[in-house]
Amino acid sequence: MAMELYRISVKRFFMIFFSLSIILLFTFVLSLSIGSTVVNPVDVFIKLVYNFIYTMLDIFGVPHSPIGFGADKVYNIAMLRLGRTVASVLTGFLLGVAGLLIQTVTRNPLAEPYILGLSSTALTAITIGIIIAPNIIVHRWTLMTIAFIGSLLGFTLTLVLSRLAGGTSISLVLAGIAVNALFSGVSHTLLYSIQKIIKIHYVFLLMGSTSTILLGDTILLLAPSLTGITVALLMFKMLNAFIYGDEYAKQLGYNPGIVLIITSTIVSILTASTVAVIGIVGFIGLAAPHISRLLVGTDHRFSIPVVAVIGAVITTIADIIVRIISLLSAGLGELPLGVITSTIGAPFLAYLIIKRMKGYEDSY
Amino acid sequence: MKIVIKNLEVWYNSVKALSNVSLEIVEGEMTFVIGPNGAGKSTLLKAISLLVSPKKGVVYIDGRDARLYSARELAKMVTYVNPYISKTIPSTVLEYLMTARYPHRNLLSFKEDKRDLEVIEKVSQQMNIAHLLNRRLDQLSSGELQRVIIARALIQQPEVILLDEPSAFLDLRYRLEILEYIKRITKTEGTVTIIAIHDLYLASLYADKVILLSNGSIVAYGNTEEVLKKEIIENIYGVRIAILKVNNKHIIAPIEPVKKVDCVRSD
Numbered sequence: 001m002a003m004e005l006y007r008i009s010v011k012r013f014f015m016i017f018f019s020l021s022i023i024l025l026f027t028f029v030l031s032l033s034i035g036s037t038v039v040n041p042v043d044v045f046i047k048l049v050y051n052f053i054y055t056m057l058d059i060f061g062v063p064h065s066p067i068g069f070g071a072d073k074v075y076n077i078a079m080l081r082l083g084r085t086v087a088s089v090l091t092g093f094l095l096g097v098a099g100l101l102i103q104t105v106t107r108n109p110l111a112e113p114y115i116l117g118l119s120s121t122a123l124t125a126i127t128i129g130i131i132i133a134p135n136i137i138v139h140r141w142t143l144m145t146i147a148f149i150g151s152l153l154g155f156t157l158t159l160v161l162s163r164l165a166g167g168t169s170i171s172l173v174l175a176g177i178a179v180n181a182l183f184s185g186v187s188h189t190l191l192y193s194i195q196k197i198i199k200i201h202y203v204f205l206l207m208g209s210t211s212t213i214l215l216g217d218t219i220l221l222l223a224p225s226l227t228g229i230t231v232a233l234l235m236f237k238m239l240n241a242f243i244y245g246d247e248y249a250k251q252l253g254y255n256p257g258i259v260l261i262i263t264s265t266i267v268s269i270l271t272a273s274t275v276a277v278i279g280i281v282g283f284i285g286l287a288a289p290h291i292s293r294l295l296v297g298t299d300h301r302f303s304i305p306v307v308a309v310i311g312a313v314i315t316t317i318a319d320i321i322v323r324i325i326s327l328l329s330a331g332l333g334e335l336p337l338g339v340i341t342s343t344i345g346a347p348f349l350a351y352l353i354i355k356r357m358k359g360y361e362d363s364y
Numbered sequence: 365m366k367i368v369i370k371n372l373e374v375w376y377n378s379v380k381a382l383s384n385v386s387l388e389i390v391e392g393e394m395t396f397v398i399g400p401n402g403a404g405k406s407t408l409l410k411a412i413s414l415l416v417s418p419k420k421g422v423v424y425i426d427g428r429d430a431r432l433y434s435a436r437e438l439a440k441m442v443t444y445v446n447p448y449i450s451k452t453i454p455s456t457v458l459e460y461l462m463t464a465r466y467p468h469r470n471l472l473s474f475k476e477d478k479r480d481l482e483v484i485e486k487v488s489q490q491m492n493i494a495h496l497l498n499r500r501l502d503q504l505s506s507g508e509l510q511r512v513i514i515a516r517a518l519i520q521q522p523e524v525i526l527l528d529e530p531s532a533f534l535d536l537r538y539r540l541e542i543l544e545y546i547k548r549i550t551k552t553e554g555t556v557t558i559i560a561i562h563d564l565y566l567a568s569l570y571a572d573k574v575i576l577l578s579n580g581s582i583v584a585y586g587n588t589e590e591v592l593k594k595e596i597i598e599n600i601y602g603v604r605i606a607i608l609k610v611n612n613k614h615i616i617a618p619i620e621p622v623k624k625v626d627c628v629r630s631d
Binding site: 001002003005006009103104107108109169234236237238240241243244245247248250251252253254255293297298299301 | 413415434435436437438439440443444446448449450451452453454455456458459460461462463464466467469471472474476478481482484485488494497498
């Protein structure tokens with residue numbers, strides 16, 4: 001029974017991970033095809049495959065006839081969107097994993113980096129950094145470090161406030177809302193005053209947007225997402241033990257304080273890097289962990305890879321919706337990405353709160 | 365395996381929870397810890413498993429100061445079972461039980477060991493929870509959850525089992541079945557088994573040794589018949605009891621409180 005159940009869950013994980021990857025590939029191609037000029041996704045896909053094969057042949061030094069479609073119009077248009085598409089996939093990775101980890105470490109299914117105020121404190125830290133030393137804006141890694149310090153401080157502040165308020169799961173969310181509201185206001189004001197320096201409309205930083213991302217910038221997202229996912233996967237046993245309580249983790253020989261510190265650091269790095277590169281995108285980290293737990297359960301060995309892919313699919317779809325709206329409304333510019341994710345995510349939060357408050361309220 | 369406690373003193377902030385506790389507990393015996401609320405039963409168990417650190421005194425496990433073991437060595441040897449676990453993040457019974465094998469595995473091994481799953485299989489059959497493995501912890505009845513939590517401790521295969529109120533949510537049948545099962549394991553595996561319990565009836569039924577605590581100090585410690593005497597129990601608990609002799613065992617039956625609660629309103 002135990003053996004069979006375990007085998008089934010492993011099989012289930014591989015099947016779900018595989019299907020989700022196919023869905024991600026599908027959304028990826030779709031995202032390359034949709035924008036101010038819509039091209040045929042099938043065309044884009046075929047050309048991507050061709051290009052991939054030829055690149056591989058080049059790398060392994062196999063002689064071949066020159067690439068079939070030279071400076072193809074469809075391909076070039078699609079490649080214009082490569083940067084933002086890769087950025088939205090990576091943002092999804094980061095926010096999905098950050099959401100799962102923050103829910104584990106607070107043992108609260110309502111937790112999310114944006115709701116708990118990590119994003120707005122990161123943004124506030126960035127704006128303060130820019131005000132003190134305006135040239136910092138070109139040093140992207142420095143900017144990310146500052147954002148990281150901001151979000152770590154934000155998370156600490158939220159945790160302290162919620163402990164003071166009794167340490168229940170709802171008090172954590174309320175503390176997060178207070179921190180988030182305060183620092184949204186502060187960063188809003190500061191961003192307004194430094195608009196001249198940052199040169200893009202500050203709403204994009206406040207609500208996140210992938211429209212200004214270049215392909216070269218995505219390394220800023222790739223590095224933290226790989227590190228974060230690897231470290232989190234390596235400590236899956238501690239995380240699995242941690243969800244049953246501090247005392248339980250301690251009994252299995254793990255130090256719950258250290259688990260809390262390492263995990264909070266990873267969550268802050270993940271959140272801060274998205275804020276520094278594309279701005280605040282909320283609610284991805286709330287929905288993705290719930291869907292992944294529904295599919296593969298709580299075991300972090302399985303849920304971390306799955307939550308990353310789910311986050312990526314959601315974010316990429318949200319980014320496609322952004323472009324479809326601007327296509328249909330013919331408005332000026334684009335909507336920020338965070339507007340779409342909030343519109344989808346906030347009802348989900350409401351549903352979770354109702355489900356939770358109707359049941360019992362236990363402290364964590 | 366033997367546990368020796370010397371002059372243990374535990375404080376919670378400015379409250380003294382245990383004072384001057386010295387004990388010697390041997391393997392292969394069921395040792396029950398009894399005492400009124402706040403007597404220090406849980407604190408004693410937590411101090412042995414190093415979940416709380418004593419202000420004074422030492423706990424020797426197998427002749428060595430418990431603090432000298434690494435966290436993992438200690439996790440392999442000692443398990444403390446608290447009836448309350450956090451289940452706010454929903455997980456299945458199997459996922460929970462698998463964590464119990466972690467102390468025996470490398471931190472970084474990703475694959476589940478076949479032997480671990482066999483241990484889980486065996487214990488869950490014996491505890492009659494095999495049909496629950498696929499269920500979520502928050503969907504179990506409190507009795508089922510209690511059995512799962514005790515099964516977890518046994519899956520950990522420790523040499524020292526510390527059970528805190530194992531009978532709290534169980535019905536009559538499972539109370540007896542589980543204590544019977546733990547007794548069998550204690551005898552066959554030669555574990556040190558210490559059980560903190562409120563139910564004096566169960567203590568008198570299963571204990572080999574009894575530790576009676578009151579206000580953080582030991583009132584009596586010894587064989588069951590020596591400790592569970594009418595005068596001692598009536599004095600500490602403030603309850604009138606009767607001692608029945610059934611199957612050569614002294615069974616405690618509580619009768620009534622010494623001081624009756626005054627129900628007549630004074631106004």
